[in-house]
Amino acid sequence: MNYADLSPEVRAQYPWPGADLPVNGGRMHYVDEGPRDGKPVLFLHGNPTWSFYWRHLITGLSDRYRCVAVDHIGHGLSEKPEDWTYRLADHIANAVKLVEHLDLRDLTVVVHDWGGAIGTGLTLAVPDRVTRLVLFNTAAFQGPVPASIRLCRVSGLGPLLVRGANGFLEGAIVRGTKRRDLFRGGTVDGYRAPYPDWRNRIGHLRFVQDIPIEAEHPTRPTIAAMEARLHDLRGRPTLIVWGMKDFCFTPAFLARWRKELPDAEVVEYPDAGHWVVEDANDRVVPLVRGFLDRT
Template structure:
């Protein structure tokens, strides 16, 4: 686990906060005025709150920006004896949000932060104010979800590798050494902005995965896909009506090699047919690294307009 006071040469200068509410030591950033609107940022695989450092600095003067690290990621604990499926992360997020008493929430979701955030929204739609998907899927009971996921997997080198590696027994040996192959993993998924790579940046993404025991979170997300262990939250009709009425925005880096726009933006538009979509040529899966200023500006402008 990353030391709580690690700032990675000042690139992540935010005070650490911790809660044991979900049954493990969960780290989160909590910046900005306590009376401000809540921006809740949810990361994916294999990143952590560091991904949102530019967005935090953009919004924390006017908004309360809360950025948790999922179980097994970032500065959060990686407990043994826990499962790391989608439904576990949804339950952890629910406990976290309720413990902090967060309401009037703008969800900013990247990668598997999308299904985690939408799972929470299905359970607590009245706590949501806006939905922002940034290269993050928005599953919400759409009837063609399974078809889109499998069609995407047929095009995605990451998902193709997961399926093959699980079948031939190499998934765990590779992901148990994620600290040594983090850059190749990021590149495989779609990371284009090589100019941000410094020793401090690389250390920030290596540090959560120093040992095999600390790779359970990253392994769980991949293994859950390969084995069909993830369970998507299905909203009831009342929750679906509420969420469909929320302001929403999709931002999609079109150089994403893991989550292809052609398969996931239709899921977003089916849920939010009149919502704006910003498609960004040349920007990869890790859009917050590839185009941090542009993404931060798009989100800030959308929040201000709505």
């Protein structure tokens, strides 16, 4: 799927055709908006969203900051290969390749959901390039997984739920947001747009399957190594923003981040859910801008 395939209504909300970079897995799409001499901000989404999730922040920051928002392989407007590995280490390597390709320095890494593990891996891989961190409802360590997500990993049933019924995305739309007044039809269409059928939902399934629940899971060593080095994230200005009504990344995950990053600035939104940037976009945009301006 390409930008031209999006409906006019979706393009009106997401008016950035972007560019592509050949990476491991195929063609990786990204948005690159704002002055090229502005301090760069890299946005890394999670599952089952895409760079559309960051549209309010891109709009609110790109007058001054260079905003780069990735679609991971299998997501958004990037290529969605059926036979790729879809491992965390691969997504990290692709993010590193983009940062090096664009030669981004003095970088702010902004993450959500699976983007937290990818962004942490990126930061640990190229620490001299990353100056600031902004974390939204995410993890880079082992934690409890809701039963509904575990169900999507069951052999045979998982593909039917995730790819056939589009259950992971539709479930996230219902459970991930709490401010229904802000989450209207046009917004929902934007999230659904790159995932119209079985073929285009492969990334959703593979991200779920890559959750390293089992001790022998191939991604378990990647997470374990990352978790052992979380202290290496310290020393950077860090903003943690949390929707406290998150069914997946509960307040217990926030407590862990407070322990790992004791000097971080933390803002809690009691009325927001997992998709905190949607639920609280009117507060998130000035909050992040203020953080960037003063650091």
